[in-house]
């Protein structure tokens with residue numbers, strides 16, 4: 288893989304040695320940055336030192352020599368120029384609160400996590416701004432299946448931040464011959480898109496397991512885009528963000544690939560497994576389950592029309608039969624295709 292960045296080598300720390308944290312840390316190392324990957328598992332850290340591999344999360348992919356694992360959160364962050372956070376949303380606050388006392392003034396903080404905090408409906412960038420005020424904050428989101436990135440398959444992503452400097456520096460830091468980074472100032476829209484698409488990946492996986500036709504898949508993905516942008520725009524996102532990589536791009540990949548854990552959760556449920564069995568079988572993070580509950584509750588509170596979210600919520604949390612929900616979805620009020628046209632957005 289050839290590098291194409293011109294950013295001077297920086298001290299980069301990634302918090303979370305799962306599949307995505309490891310994949311992004313590896314790209315930064317390939318691009319000549321000094322990279323520390325913080326993880327809590329001694330066994331996985333030793334695996335990287337001994338075998339240059341994270342065999343728990345990215346088996347079979349060799350990691351660059353410039354990537355150093357660390358078990359010390361303090362040592363990992365105390366010199367860092369850039370800190371990328373890639374732990375599941377349920378652990379995000381605890382990890383960033385623990386790191387906050389050790390942060391150097393120059394550290395820029397970037398979330399890789401696609402979820403919503405259960406209490407208070409906060410996104411991860413909002414948690415970073417709350418816990419570490421005064422630091423520049425960004426979010427990375429896009430169609431980024433970690434295993435494909437680790438395999439150097441051509442991929443693209445979005446760095447969102449209010450800071451144009453941060454956007455440009457992260458674009459240069461991570462872009463290379465197989466990974467291309469685009470910028471977007473709409474941090475809320477990019478982050479919300481990344482969290483919401485996981486719900487629709489579950490729906491599509493479920494529909495595929497039930498023998499869905501291609502017309503059906505196209506209809507579900509397109510109506511998912513309408514629904515997620517309707518919700519996010521009500522909460523402050525720019526609708527145009529949903530036409531980009533973080534919106535339609537991530538929706539397409541996550542609703543099409545068995546590499547997506549959320550899609551697989553839906554697929555297993557469609558095959559007749561319980562939610563508990565499906566989660567156990569995945570054995571990794573599938574953010575969409577918690578996001579579904581939070582988005583359903585928020586949509587009810589704000590009276591936002593989200594029939595797909597409501598239907599999946601009824602299937603998963605209320606044990607409603609899938610065929611009853613499918614009939615319900617097909618008999619809703621007839622509506623406009625692109626509603627932003629009629630709303631004048």
Ligand SMILES: NC(=O)C1=CN([C@@H]2O[C@H](COP(=O)(O)OP(=O)(O)OC[C@H]3O[C@@H](n4cnc5c(N)ncnc54)[C@H](OP(=O)(O)O)[C@@H]3O)[C@@H](O)[C@H]2O)C=CC1
Pocket residue numbers: 303304305306307308309326327328344373374375376378381382399400401402431432433434570571572574
């Ligand atoms: N995988 C992908 O393709 C992509 C994932 N993302 C997002 O990135 C985030 C992380 O996902 P991903 O890397 O895939 O997840 P994984 O399930 O692969 O790994 C999660 C990582 O977080 C660690 N972790 C979990 N809880 C804690 C905690 N309390 N303290 C410290 N570390 C913890 C785990 O450590 P341990 O092994 O010790 O449990 C593990 O290293 C998610 O929000 C996901 O949506 C975004 C884009 C692509």
Ligand SMILES: O=C(CO)COP(=O)(O)O
Pocket residue numbers: 401429430431432433485488537540541546547548549550572573574
């Ligand atoms: O976000 C992802 C791809 O962009 C990964 O999706 P899953 O978390 O469903 O595996």
